Amino acid sequence: MRKLLRAIFLIDLIEGLWVTFHYQRPKYMCTDQYPTERPKVAERYRGAPRLNINPENGETLCIACNLCALACPEKLIVVGSERNEKTRRKELTTFTYDISRCMFCGLCEDACPVDALELTQDFELASYNREGAIWDRQMLEEGPKPTEYKY
């Protein structure tokens, strides 16, 4: 009998609809206004790579040990170095990082012994052509510069 009444008065459907209408309140709106308001990603976010420089004298922290290139599963890092004859130490000349093949696994960051290579919180990596996805040393040190939109 009760089942029949429930069936006649469509109780099951009304219960479901109640849930739907319950969420119509403006309190539950959650749209991000993306280009004007950028989401704040977590501190450990693995985004664009950055080659850190010493803030005091502007020299690179990288010691050209090539460990990141060896750790990378996609083998997309190329470290160029030459030996300084005076100090007998290896010095970084070029550093190439192919963003288009990167899967942001963070293994290069883990391998770096001096915290020079780091994956940062920048996540806007689009470029107008394929060459733009291959980052050189200057690009890695400065980081991407996404357009700021203000309306």
Added chain:
Amino acid sequence: MPDTFLDSTELVINMGPQHPSTHGVLRVILKLDGEKVTGTECVIGYLHRGVEKIGENRTYVQFVPYVDRMDYVASVSNGLGFCLAIEKLLSVEVPPRAQVVRVILTELNRIASHLIWLGTHCLDIGAITPLFYVMREREEILNIYEKYCGARLTTHAFRIGGLEYELYDGFEQEVEAACDFIAPKIDEYERLLTGNRIWVGRLKGIGVLNAEDCKQYGVTGPMLRAAGVKWDLRKAQPYSGYEQYEFEIPTGENGDTYDRYLVRIEEMRQSIRIIRQAVERIPTGPIMGKAPKVIKPPVGEVYVSIEAPKGELGYFVVSDGSTQPYRVRVRPPSFINLQALDKMARGSLVADLVAIIGTIDIVLGEVDR
């Protein structure tokens, strides 16, 4: 009127690979008698990336991020399976703290995977509302991943021997808050769906696969449990300290699509139960075991399987003593479960086939690998 007027010829049509309800790039060749399915044939491989071959050309450490990309909805479980396999090969002990954190993250992943399944399955049947709600709950879980390891989908959260990242401040509170947030929402889905007559009408008695057939096809996971078999690798062969937690294995009776829905809903509740127990007992101590820096396992082979959200996920790794595996073979749950499609779909209608594909819970990244 001649008799041949009502006779219909067999019609062979393609469903997919761009069909929205085949969950990716599955192509099913259907043999139809009118609206009735008389046979199906799956064509897979549109998303084949050769993960097993990639594994032979990478070191053990380097291969871990690739396994995340097979079942991208449950990437943490995939990583756990591979890490456990290599740890067994190396006989490395994982510290208790790392084990508990692994349990928390994989159970959160199980909830996230089942939520996505629920949303897409509802969408196939025609109930669009739950899809938006499940995304909201999944967001809570993905935020925890993002804060913990820095990625949301393909997380690379575990390393061979333990964990790479220490817990961030407030991890326990956030996991508790996520559980408190999700638990009442599961009741809400039930209010939307469980008693809904359209939902029941579309699912009850559709795609029946009894326990005997399940065993013959090698079907595991919620599909097997919906047929009434109490088989869960977390209980049967406990790994990562699952024997310490109290939880139940939900089972169904009829093995139809509706029972699979109920089993998965109940599994989410049980996962929340496990997480709540685990959060209370996170021990202190190291998070990384004594794994060597250059991983060179001894010559041998190992098979380790875990209970992934979709079923038994197994890794068979052969080592030849070098830094790279000689062979990696993955036993993906969706691939094996998909075999039962023909058995379930024969004799049903085309509209029911959509429900049956949805209920298998396939991820084509894992089927094709």
